[in-house]
Amino acid sequence: MRILVQEKMGSLLEVTPFGSIVTGLSLKYSDVDLYMQWDGKKRKSRxxxxxxxxxxxxTATLFGDVVAIRSARVPIIRCKHMTTGLSTDINVSNPKSIYNSRFVTELISRDLRLKQLNLFLKIWAKKSKINGPACMTSYCLCVLIVYYLQQRGLLPSIKNLQSTRLPSNVWGVNYAYDLKNVPEISNDVNSFDLIRGFFKFYSTLDFESILISPYLGRALNRTLAFLGPHAFPDYYAQMDAIERFTGTRPERFQMQRTLCIQDPFELDHNVAKGVSKANLIYIQQCFTLAAEACDNAKNFVNTTMLYDYLLFGLLEKLEQNKLAKYTKLCLLDIPKHSHVLLPSTNDIKVLTRNVQMKILSNDKSIYAHWLTCQIETIKDVLSEIYELQMKVLHVSQKKEFPYYYMWQIGTTLDTWKDRNFNHVPGKSFYEHQRAQTDEFSSSRRSVKADMKGYFIMKAKQDMRELRLEVRSLPGDTITMTRNGNLIKLFKSLKNFLTHYSFAEKLSIWQILQPPMQDDDAYESSDMEKQSI
Structure with missing residues (x-):
C-alpha cells in the first residue's frame, strides 16, 4: 500500500498501520487497518x-472490491489485496486508533502471559461467536481485559498511569501513559490462571447497572456517572478540550445502551454501544460456561484438552436444550439478517448546513431529519430501484422502538444480481442505479426470481440509529439461507446504501415530517401478528 501511495501521491502522504497487525494479535485473515494523513506540510482537507x-x-490492479463506507462513525475505505486476499480498512478521519494500538502493544509486550491471555480470548471470542454484528468488537474485548487486570491489581487505572507524564493531546484526548513503574506479575501466576480469572470475574458481573471505566479503574453507577461536572470532572474537561480543538461539541457518552464500557482514553466513547440485549445474555452465558469449565479443570486430562473444550466444545453446549431459552431470545430479538445505520459526522454536517440555509426547518432535531430522510430513501429504493411490491403491515409505536415499520415484500424480477455500484461520470448514483433497473426489467422478464419476505425498519426514541431487518414468511425455510433470494436482495441493498451519499439523498428528497406517531398508525394484520 505504501508503494502504491508513493507512486500516486509521492511523499505527500503518511501511511500508519494500527490494530491487530501492530499489536501482534492478528489472526489468519485478520483485516489490515491503516491510517493515512497528509505530511506535516500539507494542509488539504480530509x-x-x-x-x-x-x-x-x-484503478489499481493490486487492490479490488473497493467500497467507500462514508456512513460509519469513522468513515473508511475498504478494499482487498488481490494477491493475499487480505481485507484492508483505510481511515483518513481519525488518528486515535493509532494511540489505542500503541498502548495495547506496549502493555502486552511487557509479559508473554499477557499476550497469551489476549490471543486466547480473541480466538475464543471468535469461536464462541461473540464477535460480530450487534455484539463485541475485538477492541471492546481488549478493553475488558484491561479492566480485568486493573481489578486484579495487575495494572493501575489509566488516570494513575497519566499522573507522572506530561499530557500528549491528540484532538483534545490525552494519550500519555507510563508503564515503567507497573509491578511485574508474580511468577506464581500462569496464563491459565489469568484466563480462568477473566471468565470467573465477568461471569458474575452485573453489566446492566454499571459503567465500566478503565480510565478510573473502577465501575460507576450508571444513574450517577454523569450527573454533572462534579460527578466525573475529567470527562467534562475532555469534552471541553475536544470542543476547543475541533470547534464542535462531541456527543455525550451513549449511556442508554445495553452495555456501557468506556474507552480508556476517549471518555465520550462507548466501545460496547453495539451490543444488543439478546447478545449480552448470550455473552454472559459464554462467560458462565467457560468459568464452570475452568473451575472443573480436573475433569480434563490436561490443560490442552481444556483449551480445546473452551474453543470448540463450549459452542456445542450452548446449543443444547438446557440453553434453548437463551438461544430463542437471541433469535427473536436479533434476526439472523439485520443491518444498522448510524448518522456519520458528515451526515450531521450536511443536515446542519441545510438547516442553516433554511432548506430544512429548524423546528425538528437534526436526528429527526436524518431518520426521516433514511426511511423515505429506503422506501423509495425498494419500490423504484428494486421494483418490489410492498404491502404495509405495521407502522406504529412499540415500547423499545417507537418508530416501527413493517412491510411484506415480493417480486418475480431479479433486480439485485450483478448490480454495479460504481459511480459513473455524468450521472448521479441514483440515475445510474435506475438505468440498471430498466435494463434488468427488459432482459430478465423471462427468468422468475420468486422472492418474498418481510422487511422491517425500526428506530429508538433518540432517532440516532435505524435498524433494518428481513424475515422469512411463516414456514419458508429456504429464503433465509445464504443463497436465498431474500438474503441476496438484502446484501445488495446494504451495498446500495453504502455507496449512496447522504448529500445526494437530501438533494433528491425533501423532508416533510418526522416518522409517524400513534395517530398515523396502521393496525397490524393477522399475518404481521403471526410473524412477530
Whole structure:
C-alpha cells in the first residue's frame, strides 16, 4: 500500500498501520487497518484525501472490491489485496486508533502471559461467536481485559498511569501513559490462571447497572456517572478540550445502551454501544460456561484438552436444550439478517448546513431529519430501484422502538444480481442505479426470481440509529439461507446504501415530517401478528 501511495501521491502522504497487525494479535485473515494523513506540510482537507484515495484504489490492479463506507462513525475505505486476499480498512478521519494500538502493544509486550491471555480470548471470542454484528468488537474485548487486570491489581487505572507524564493531546484526548513503574506479575501466576480469572470475574458481573471505566479503574453507577461536572470532572474537561480543538461539541457518552464500557482514553466513547440485549445474555452465558469449565479443570486430562473444550466444545453446549431459552431470545430479538445505520459526522454536517440555509426547518432535531430522510430513501429504493411490491403491515409505536415499520415484500424480477455500484461520470448514483433497473426489467422478464419476505425498519426514541431487518414468511425455510433470494436482495441493498451519499439523498428528497406517531398508525394484520 505504501508503494502504491508513493507512486500516486509521492511523499505527500503518511501511511500508519494500527490494530491487530501492530499489536501482534492478528489472526489468519485478520483485516489490515491503516491510517493515512497528509505530511506535516500539507494542509488539504480530509474529504479531499478520502476522495483521492478512493479514486486511485479503484484503478489499481493490486487492490479490488473497493467500497467507500462514508456512513460509519469513522468513515473508511475498504478494499482487498488481490494477491493475499487480505481485507484492508483505510481511515483518513481519525488518528486515535493509532494511540489505542500503541498502548495495547506496549502493555502486552511487557509479559508473554499477557499476550497469551489476549490471543486466547480473541480466538475464543471468535469461536464462541461473540464477535460480530450487534455484539463485541475485538477492541471492546481488549478493553475488558484491561479492566480485568486493573481489578486484579495487575495494572493501575489509566488516570494513575497519566499522573507522572506530561499530557500528549491528540484532538483534545490525552494519550500519555507510563508503564515503567507497573509491578511485574508474580511468577506464581500462569496464563491459565489469568484466563480462568477473566471468565470467573465477568461471569458474575452485573453489566446492566454499571459503567465500566478503565480510565478510573473502577465501575460507576450508571444513574450517577454523569450527573454533572462534579460527578466525573475529567470527562467534562475532555469534552471541553475536544470542543476547543475541533470547534464542535462531541456527543455525550451513549449511556442508554445495553452495555456501557468506556474507552480508556476517549471518555465520550462507548466501545460496547453495539451490543444488543439478546447478545449480552448470550455473552454472559459464554462467560458462565467457560468459568464452570475452568473451575472443573480436573475433569480434563490436561490443560490442552481444556483449551480445546473452551474453543470448540463450549459452542456445542450452548446449543443444547438446557440453553434453548437463551438461544430463542437471541433469535427473536436479533434476526439472523439485520443491518444498522448510524448518522456519520458528515451526515450531521450536511443536515446542519441545510438547516442553516433554511432548506430544512429548524423546528425538528437534526436526528429527526436524518431518520426521516433514511426511511423515505429506503422506501423509495425498494419500490423504484428494486421494483418490489410492498404491502404495509405495521407502522406504529412499540415500547423499545417507537418508530416501527413493517412491510411484506415480493417480486418475480431479479433486480439485485450483478448490480454495479460504481459511480459513473455524468450521472448521479441514483440515475445510474435506475438505468440498471430498466435494463434488468427488459432482459430478465423471462427468468422468475420468486422472492418474498418481510422487511422491517425500526428506530429508538433518540432517532440516532435505524435498524433494518428481513424475515422469512411463516414456514419458508429456504429464503433465509445464504443463497436465498431474500438474503441476496438484502446484501445488495446494504451495498446500495453504502455507496449512496447522504448529500445526494437530501438533494433528491425533501423532508416533510418526522416518522409517524400513534395517530398515523396502521393496525397490524393477522399475518404481521403471526410473524412477530
Amino acid at each position: 474529504t479531499v484525501l478520502y476522495n483521492q484515495i478512493n479514486g486511485f484504489l479503484r
